[in-house]
Amino acid sequence: MTFPRKNPIRVLVAKPGLDGHDRGAKVLAHAMREAGMEVIYTGLRQTPEMIVNVALEEDVDVVCVSVLSGAHNMLFAEIMAGMRAQSADAIPVLGGGVIPDQDIALLKEMGVREIFTPGARLAAITSYIEELVPN
């Protein structure tokens, strides 16, 4: 990104399931705002259905889902199915959290575009999103 965008990128940062670990989600939301994006953070304990609905209502360009509870396989499967059912599968879904390597391949097969695990640099995530979303 060397030139300014006409419209800022809109990102939904979502915490599905019952997991309360939202440090990463909040830090990321902060970094995205610093990078000029518009961020909607759902807060804790959203169902997959609620996340899909907010993504559509808010007309976001990207959905970022953070899970640290170990329930990622089930939660991502439902979110991806919900996106397809609402014909919203063109909106890329990214994942982050405590997700073992062997599950990353499975999540990508489901259609999750990319997974960022602990240690990922904030700039790496924001520039990935900037490249992902066409101007």
Add this chain to the structure above:
Amino acid sequence: MDKRHERGELQQAKERWEEERLGPALQRVSRPPMPSDLRNEPLYTPLDDAGRDYLRDLGFPGEYPYTRGVHPSMYQGRLWTMRQYAGFGSPEETHERFAYLLGQGQGGLLVAFDLPTQLGYDSDDPRAKGEVGVVGVAVDSLRDMETIFGGLPLEQASPSLTMNSAATVALAMYLVVAEQEGVPAARISGTTQNDILKEFIARGTYIFPPRPSMRLTVDLIEYCTDHLPRWNVMNICGYHMREAGSTLVQEVAFALANAITYIEACLERGLEIDAFAPRLAFNFSASCNLFQEAAKFRAARRLWARLLRERFGAKEPASWMWRAGAGSSGSTLTAQQPENNIVRVALQALAGILGGVQSFHTAAYDEALALPSEHSALVALRTQQVLAHESGAAEVIDPLGGSYYVESLTDQIEREVNLYIARIEAEGGMLKAIEDGRAQAEIAQSAYAYQTQIDSQERTVVGVNRFEDQNDPAIQLHRPRPEIVEAQIASLHALRRERDNAAVSRALAVLEAEARGSGNLMYPLLEAVRAYATIGEICNVLRGVFGEYQAASY
């Protein structure tokens, strides 16, 4: 202050050394300092001891203000309790594990509940999908608590129930089992975490809004004060706020400000300070900065002793004692080069021991990757055993006491925490700071600053932003097990068929009526639990009366 030297003489000598020695040496080689929550000088001397009075500010172990430890003999008498947070699996497996541990002479069983239980959802609730039995054991009703604890020597078990928003329900279930097992109330011991305020600030397992949540918290404390002299009513946590990204000073300040809020609520209920303060304990984090963390525990003891004696007028020494468990900071552990975490955890545990904590929980090295495997959990325990029996740190009470640096840090932490608490109180107190989302925002700000330091390489995390290695070894990870979920749901459905459903409805109606009034809810909760009402049914009644908390969107 070393009496052989005049202060002026020492000051002059230090200035000379700085000018002639340190300055030129730093000019030749100068490494950027590690970012830190607290100011560091390159060297500490007796000059930094000025203003400190040994008897007033340090004293002796087991005596006010307890800076050097709450017990006169500390680890000379008894080592700290080595804890492992575990208990994932079914109620049956948890029972077997506890029977084994008790057989080995280990009490203080730490019970981890799964998230649906912590949040008051039954295992077959749609919201529980994917979470049943994952981070802990599922407890839907008294029947599961009977399975876990029935037939065990409960007087030795002294379980620690890690429950907050529904701590009253978990305690009620445990008490009914203890009663069935014939343990007299006066001999029932254990702990409920019961620290709801930090859930709003950092950990996120809240159900009801802050004020009704405070009522349940005080109900539990009042009930225990009246009936269960040996129950530890609350574990006030700095841990989760630190994990959410707070600084060291914020960790202590928010935890003590929460404690003040609880104490004031209990006093308002009419409880005597010395009737419940001795049953309050703390749970703090330990990160890798050995000296700052050790000083934190020393400062917290002194802060607590002075707070309880001077501000709340507690008369009993037991009320003045800041008893604490600590745990290694999970957020400092890395997914990259996970074996490095064994070293980090060892430093963190050493900080806790040098700081004189009563128990320590070592995290497993695969913390950033998954729930602990059997192997990683064992390494975590062995780490503590090496520290206990090979390091020498347990051989002397408060071995860092008198260090120019550590004493200076201890004073600095006490000062900064007092300023922070004064600011919170000037702005309307902790409950208001939480309701307005200010405490949460201050922590989020610290978390962002910390991550920015890592991303800019101002702060080094070995294996993450320096000394990286592309070939991280594969490690064996614990996997969740779906068969546990099916069995749990089948057992819940059987319970709903077999119990006296009319009795459940009656008990829930009484609970609802009492919740609308102002009585202590422990009594109707005990009756509802006895009738085998499920945790979901009970919490739904309370949700209907109290509402559900919605965090301000960010």
